[in-house]
Amino acid sequence: MAFTELPLLQSVAGQEHGSDDHMVLRRTLHHQNLLSTPLAREEFAQHAIASVAEQLEIHDIHALPPCPAEGQGRLKQHVDELRRDGITLLGQLLQPEQIHDIHQFLANKPVYPGATVWMYGDKSPHQKQQVETSHAQAVYKLDDLIDSPDLLELISDPFLLKLVEQYLGVLPTVYSPNLLWSFPGVPGAIAKSFHRDWDNYRHCLLMVYLTDVDSKSGAHCYARKSQDFAATEELVRTYQWGEFKMNTLDFFIPQMLRPSPPEAIVEEVFGENVLQIDGKAGCAFLVNPYGLHRGLPLSLNERLIFWCRFAIYDSGHSYDVSRGPLEREAFKGRVGDDPTSRYMFRTLARSEFSLPPTDSMHNLDTMGDKKR
Numbered sequence: 001m002a003f004t005e006l007p008l009l010q011s012v013a014g015q016e017h018g019s020d021d022h023m024v025l026r027r028t029l030h031h032q033n034l035l036s037t038p039l040a041r042e043e044f045a046q047h048a049i050a051s052v053a054e055q056l057e058i059h060d061i062h063a064l065p066p067c068p069a070e071g072q073g074r075l076k077q078h079v080d081e082l083r084r085d086g087i088t089l090l091g092q093l094l095q096p097e098q099i100h101d102i103h104q105f106l107a108n109k110p111v112y113p114g115a116t117v118w119m120y121g122d123k124s125p126h127q128k129q130q131v132e133t134s135h136a137q138a139v140y141k142l143d144d145l146i147d148s149p150d151l152l153e154l155i156s157d158p159f160l161l162k163l164v165e166q167y168l169g170v171l172p173t174v175y176s177p178n179l180l181w182s183f184p185g186v187p188g189a190i191a192k193s194f195h196r197d198w199d200n201y202r203h204c205l206l207m208v209y210l211t212d213v214d215s216k217s218g219a220h221c222y223a224r225k226s227q228d229f230a231a232t233e234e235l236v237r238t239y240q241w242g243e244f245k246m247n248t249l250d251f252f253i254p255q256m257l258r259p260s261p262p263e264a265i266v267e268e269v270f271g272e273n274v275l276q277i278d279g280k281a282g283c284a285f286l287v288n289p290y291g292l293h294r295g296l297p298l299s300l301n302e303r304l305i306f307w308c309r310f311a312i313y314d315s316g317h318s319y320d321v322s323r324g325p326l327e328r329e330a331f332k333g334r335v336g337d338d339p340t341s342r343y344m345f346r347t348l349a350r351s352e353f354s355l356p357p358t359d360s361m362h363n364l365d366t367m368g369d370k371k372r
C-alpha cells in the first residue's frame with residue numbers, strides 16, 4: 001500500500017472527522033489547535049505524534065540513524081534547552097566565505113515584495129534596489145533559495161535533523177523555508193509584535209542570520225519559557241501586578257482572535273527571560289515558535305535571514321511551496337534520496353510522498369493578518 005498524506009491526516013484528526021479532503025482535515029486540525037487550552041494542545045500533540053509514527057511504521061519509513069556517540073551530549077543539551085526555554089543557540093553555522101558566496105549568488109536574483117512570495121505583496125519579481133525603500137520586506141523564490149550555496153545543506157544536516165526529530169518526538173516534516181530581506185525605515189513588516197505561530201501542535205524553526213544583526217537591524221527576540229504553560233503561570237503569579245492584571249491564559253490567546261499582550265507587558269512579566277539575539281552573519285538558533293517571539297523593527301541596517309520550519313505533519317502552512325513542491329532534479333542530490341529523506345522533504349522536493357499542488361492554509365481569510 002503506497003503512502004499518501006490523507007490517511008495520515010485522517011488518523012491525526014481522528015475518526016469523527018472522516019473527511020477525504022486534505023484541506024478540510026487541515027482546517028479542522030488548525031481550528032482545534034487555535035481553540036485548545038495549552039494543556040489540551042500538548043495532549044493532542046502526543047496523540048498526533050503517535051498517529052504519525054504508526055503511519056510511518058506501516059509504510060516502512062524509518063527514523064533517522066542515531067547521532068554518533070561524540071555528538072550525543074551536545075544533542076541532548078540542545079533538545080533539553082529547546083524544551084525548557086523554547087530556544088537553543090546553535091552558534092556560527094556559516095563561515096564568512098559561505099556568507100559571501102550566498103550574497104554573490106543572490107546579487108542579481110529577483111525578489112518578491114512582502115514576507116512571502118504568494119502573500120502580502122504583488123507576487124511579481126523586482127530587483128531588490130527597486131523595493132528596498134518602498135517595502136518593509138522582500139523574499140526570494142523557492143527556486144533561488146534551493147540553488148543558493150549552503151542553505152539546503154543546513155536543513156539536511158544529520159545533526160540538525162536528529163535534534164529536530166528528538167525534539168518533535170517523530171520524524172520531521174520539513175516545510176516553509178524562506179529567504180527574507182527586511183528593510184529599515186519602511187513600515188509594514190510582519191511579526192514585529194510578540195506573537196505565537198500556530199502552524200502545528202509541535203513545531204520548530206531554524207533561523208540563520210545572513211547579515212550582521214543587532215537592535216537596529218531587526219534582532220529576533222524570544223520570551224524564553226513562554227512556550228510552557230506552567231513556567232508562564234509561575235512568572236504571571238510572581239509578577240507584581242498593579243491595578244491592571246492579566247491571567248496566564250491571556251498570554252496564550254491566538255493573535256488572530258485577540259491582539260497579543262503589548263510588548264511592554266511581555267518584557268516586564270518575562271523580564272530577563274526575553275532574549276534579544278544579536279549576532280554576526282552565519283549565527284543560527286532553533287526556536288519553538290509557539291513561544292512568544294518577534295523581529296524588532298529595523299532602524300538602521302537591512303537584514304537578510306534564512307529560515308526553515310519542521311513539524312509533526314504537513315499542516316498546509318507552507319508559504320512558497322503552497323504552489324507545489326519542485327521537481328527532485330532541482331535539488332541536484334543535495335537532499336537524501338532514501339525513503340526517510342523523501343518523506344521529510346516531500347513539501348519541497350516532489351516524490352511519491354508529495355501531495356499534488358494544493359491550497360495553502362495561508363490563503364484562508366482568518367490567517368490574513370496573523371502576524372502584524
Ligand SMILES: O=C(O)CCC(=O)C(=O)O
Pocket residue numbers: 191197218219220221289293294295296371
Ligand atoms: O523576523 C523575525 O525575526 C520574526 C519572524 C516571525 O516571528 C515569524 O515569521 O513568525
